[in-house]
């Protein structure tokens with residue numbers, strides 16, 4: 001395949017298979033991806049997604065995301081410039097195909113931090129993709145991580161938790177699952193899981209039980225947030 005073919009719209013191509021990190025919002029995928037790339041810059045490269053979500057404070061266009069308008073994103077879909085895309089928490093997110101090309105990666109493995117819908121598309125379309133599902137270690141730590149950022153309103157956090165319920169249902173279908181208790185260990189576990197031929201059916205029962213606890217925690221928090229929001233005096237924000 002020539003470089004020209006490799007970057008042609010609509011054609012999924014990869015240099016040895018991307019590493020795909022999947023999991024609910026707040027599991028720590030982005031932090032793991034960044035640490036992986038920072039610690040092994042000659043081996044991994046971050047795939048910067050396109051999104052219609054507004055930038056958070058401190059985020060820079062082209063670094064965390066390529067921030068685009070809805071019409072720009074729809075033109076990317078139409079032009080078949082995306083390897084995968086999905087609507088997540090009410091916004092569009094997608095992986096530009098060029099992030100997976102040899103030109104862009106220069107022999108390194110692209111690391112994708114995407115949602116379950118996108119991961120399914122990558123599994124179908126991109127040869128050799130390795131998917132690792134990342135879970136938070138428990139509901140308390142998860143909810144702390146989700147709220148610590150301080151960038152989402154209670155309504156947005158509740159929305160992310162609702163989306164997470166479906167993501168957690170999908171965890172059992174992934175062969176490689178890593179529980180993110182501590183960053184360095186999680187990075188090592190991702191590398192080990194990615195390198196293993198098939199993964200941990202032995203941990204399936206523990207993973208299912210953790211997912212159950214996370215779902216219960218998410219449901220309780222959603223109710224708490226809804227009750228708190230309903231009880232709060234209207235501020236006019238977010239309308």
Ligand code: 5GP
Pocket residue numbers: 023024025029049050053084085086088089093094095113114115116117118119
């Ligand atoms: P956030 O808004 O917190 O940065 O990301 C929200 C969710 O969108 C996360 O679960 C993240 O993994 C997912 N996401 C980020 N980029 C992409 C992408 O390119 N494609 C898909 N399908 N999901 C993405």
